[in-house]
Amino acid sequence: MTRLLGITGSLRRASSNTGLLRALEGMAPGHVTVEIATLHGIPLFNEDDETASGKPAAVQALDAKIRAADGIVIACPEYNFSIPGVLKNGTDWLSRGGSPFRWKRVGIVGAGGGQFVGTARSQYHFRQNLQALQAITMPRPEIFVNHNEEKFDADGNLTDEETKRYLAKWLEAFLEWVEKRP
Numbered sequence: 001m002t003r004l005l006g007i008t009g010s011l012r013r014a015s016s017n018t019g020l021l022r023a024l025e026g027m028a029p030g031h032v033t034v035e036i037a038t039l040h041g042i043p044l045f046n047e048d049d050e051t052a053s054g055k056p057a058a059v060q061a062l063d064a065k066i067r068a069a070d071g072i073v074i075a076c077p078e079y080n081f082s083i084p085g086v087l088k089n090g091t092d093w094l095s096r097g098g099s100p101f102r103w104k105r106v107g108i109v110g111a112g113g114g115q116f117v118g119t120a121r122s123q124y125h126f127r128q129n130l131q132a133l134q135a136i137t138m139p140r141p142e143i144f145v146n147h148n149e150e151k152f153d154a155d156g157n158l159t160d161e162e163t164k165r166y167l168a169k170w171l172e173a174f175l176e177w178v179e180k181r182p
Contacts, residue, residue, distance in 0.1 A: 118144030
């Protein structure tokens with residue numbers, strides 16, 4: 001059994017990025033489980049709070065899920081040409097006391113508005129962050145879903161068949177990369 005953990009970088013209920021993870025969960029083969037985790041409940045990083053109380057329970061729980069997974073898929077939105085603050089804050093907390101991402105195989109996906117690049121800029125910035133966490137980030141293929149307003153319904157569910165086909169090919173490549181470790 002291959003265990004994947006999908007982490008969404010959005011807090012919105014109807015997030016298209018969370019929708020990408022749900023789509024991956026739905027297309028995973030029978031030997032693969034996909035658990036979706038959010039960043040809800042993680043406070044802003046403050047070293048004084050960490051010194052006084054340690055890692056918050058929400059961070060500890062996410063840390064344990066990352067360590068238990070065979071591969072991590074992070075759905076990375078793009079805010080102002082970069083990583084959403086909630087995602088960066090989550091990785092800042094997770095980096096404390098030894099990164100659970102160390103030597104983990106990580107894939108990045110993302111959906112955004114716009115005509116051409118989807119979430120390419122934020123994904124490239126996020127790769128730098130993952131490098132610092134010692135993650136092994138899959139170089140290719142990449143998923144930059146553009147025009148998310150046309151490809152997802154009002155609840156954030158992926159409806160576009162062409163995007164589903166690309167996502168399925170991406171998942172196949174990611175699973176090979178995680179399971180065979182080429």
